[in-house]
Amino acid sequence: MKKISVQSLLILLIGVFSVISCNSDRLEESGAPQGESLSNKGNQTSKVAAFGKNPLSIMYVEVNSNDIREVGKYKLADGRQLFDVAIIFAANINYNTSTQKAYLSFNTQVTNVLTNKDTYIKPLQDKGIKVMLSILGNHQGAGFANFPNQAAAQAFAQELADAVNTYGLDGIDFDDEYANYGANGTGQANQYSFVYLVTALRDLLPNKIISFYNIGPSASNLSYNGVTVGSKVDYAWNPYYSTYSAPNIPGLDNAHKGAAAVNVNPSTSSFTSSSTVNNYAQRTKDDGYGVFLYYDLGATNIASYFSGATNILYGQNTTYGDGTTTPTTGITSGATYQLVSGTNGTSMLDVLNAGTTDGTKVQLWGSNGNTAQKWKITDVGGGYYKLQPLNAPTKSLDVSNSGTTNGTQVQIYTDNGTNAQKWKITSVGNDYYTLSPAHASGFNLDVNNGSATNGTKIQIWTANTGNAQKWKLVKL
Template sequence: MRTQLNSWLKTAQAVSVFALLLFTAACKKDDNKLASGETASANAVKANAIGVSGPKGVCYVEVNNSDLRNVGRYKLASGQQLFDIAIIFAANINYNTSTQKAELYFNQNVANVLNNKATYIQSLQSKGIKVLLSILGNHQGAGISNFPNQAAAQAFAQQLSNAVTTYGLDGIDFDDEYADYGTNGTGQPNSSSFVYLVSALRQLMPNKIISFYYYGPAASRLSFNGVTVGSKINYSWNAIYGSYAVPNVPGLSKANLGPAAIDITTTSGATAASLATQTVNNAYGIYLYYNLADGDYHSYLSNVSNVLYGQPTVYN
C-alpha cells in the first residue's frame, strides 16, 4: 500500500551467482525480445533487460519530490545498472463532469519530467533502463475498474498510447488506488473495465510494457468473457512494502511476477535482504523497489544486490 498520495537462472548460493557474473559480465537479466510477428502475450512480450543474470529491478520514483535520474546512478560493482525499469509516479485519471469521461492528467512535476524527456527519460534509456508512466486515481471517481463500457475503456487507452508515443516512454503501469469510485456520480468497479482497458492498450502498443501494481479492486477483476488480464500485460508485483506475496495473476509466469516489495526509506536492510533471498530461492523474476529518494542509498541497496547478483551496489 502507498504510504502517501500517490528461463531465470536459479541459484542456490550467492557464490554461484558471482561466479557466473565473472564468466558472463555482459549477460542480460532477460534477453527475450518480441520477435517480428510474435503475439503480444504476457510470456511473449518481454522488456529488453540490462545487467546480470537474476531478477529485474523495478523502481518507483515519487517525482513530486525526487529526481527520476537517481535510478540511473546505481550500478553493480561490475558496472551493470542495478535497475532495469524506472516508473514515473504518477500520472492521474481525472473525471470530466461535463463530458462524463476519464481524462489523463499530469501534475506540474510529472509534466516537467515528460516535457523534458531528453533530460529525464532519454538519459535513463541511453543506459538501457526502461521508463514507464504509472497511472493512478485522483479522488474524482474515475479509475481503471469502472469504465462503463468497452468504448470508454478504448478511449482512455488511446490517451495512454498517445502519451507513450509523445514522450517516448516504454510503457504504462496501472495502480488502482485513490479513485474514490462513486464520486461525481461515477459507477462502482465492474468485471469488464480493466480487461477492456488492457486489451485495448495492448492492441495499440503491441511492443510496449504494460504492468500492474497488484492492489485495489482491479486485483479481483482479472478476467472477463474468457479474456484474462495476464494474457495482455507483461508484469505484476506485490504492493505491500516489506512483505513477500505472489500476485495472483493467471497467465503470468514466475519470470513475470514480483512477490518481494520494499520501500527504500522505511523497509529495514535485513528485511530487504530476506525478501531478496526468497525471490532467488523461489525463482521469481522481479524485485520491486519503491520511493528512491534523492541522496546516496548504495549501502542499503547492497543488502539486496549482494543476494540477487552476488555483488554490492555502487553510486555515481
C-alpha cells in the same frame, strides 16, 4: 472412405473460414461485454530475457519531490545498471463531470519531467533503463475498473498510448488506488472494464511494457469470458511495502511477478529494513520470481543498503555514481560566490535590505559589493549544496514553507538541513547553471517574469530553458 468432390471441399473450406471470421478476436461495443477470445501477448520468457538480468529491479520515483535521474546512478560492481525500469510516479486518471468521461491528467511536476524528456527521461534510456509512467486514481470516481463500455476504455487507452508515443516512454503502469469509485455519479467497479482497458492498450502498444501494481478493484476483476489481464500485461507485483506476497494474476507466470515490495525511504512508516530486504532477495531467488520492486528513491547515496540484496540476487555489490552535478569547472565547497542572473548578466541574487531574520526575502538587485550578495556554497552530499549569505551566516537559501507551486517565494531561514535548503546545481552551458531544490526537483530558482528590475521577486518555477533560471557562479 467416402470421397469428397472438389466442389464440396470448397464449400467446406468456405464454411470453416466463415466460422473463424465470426469468432475472431473482437470486443463488442456495449455496456455489457460479449464473449471474446483475445490473442495472448508474445512469448513471456523474452520479456525478461531481453533485459539480460533476472530478476529485474524496478524503482518507483515520487517525482513531486525527487529527481528520477537518481535511478541511473546505481550500478552493479561489473558496471551494469542496478535498475532495469524507472517508473514516474504518477499521472492521474481524472473525471470530467461535464462530458462524464475519464481523462489522463499530469500535475506540474510530472508535466516537467515529460516535457523535458531530453533532461529527465532520455539520459536513463541511454543507459539502458526503461522509463514508464504510472497512472493513479485521483478521488474523482474515475478508475480502471468502472469504464461503462468498451468504447470508453478504448478512448482512455488511446490517451495513454498517445502519451507514451509523445514523450518517448517505454510503457504504462496501472495503480488502482484513490479512485473513489462512485464519486461524481460514476459507477462502481465491473467485471469487464479493466480487461477492456489492458486489451485495448496492448493492441495500441504491442511492443511496450504494461505493468500492474496489484491493488484496488481492478485486482478483483482480472478476467472476463476467458480473457485474462495476465495475458495482456508484462509484469505485476505486490503493492504492500515491507511484505512478501506474490499476486495471483491469471495468465501470468512467476517469472513476470514480484513478491517482494521494498520501501527505501527511512522517513516513512513502511520503510523496509536491510535485513528484511536481504530476506526478500533470498526468497525471490529461491521462489523464482522475476521482479524485485523498490519504491521512493531520493537523493541520498544508499548503495550500501542495496548491496545486501544485490549480492544475493546478482552476486555483486551496488555502487553509486559520483552523485553530483558539480559543473565541470568545479564548485569549491566552502568557497564564496556571487550568483549573477542570466536575465541581464549583471544583477545579483540579493538578500532584501541585507536582512538577517528568518523569512527575509531574496530578490534581484544590481551589483553593489554588499555581503548580502555573497554566498558561501557548501556540499551537503548527494549532489546537493546549501547557500548561506555572508551577511547572515547562520541562515540558508530556503523555499518558503517547502512550497512546491509556481511562484513560491525564496527566502533566507535558519540553517536546518531540510530539503527546502538543499540545491542541485546543474551546468546548462556558457558558464551558467540552474539551481533546483531537493524537495521539488521539477522546479528551479527563478527571476519573476524574467525581469531585471531591482527588487524583482526570486521564486521557484517549473524548470525551463529561459534566462530567468540561469545563474552564473562567480567565485570570489
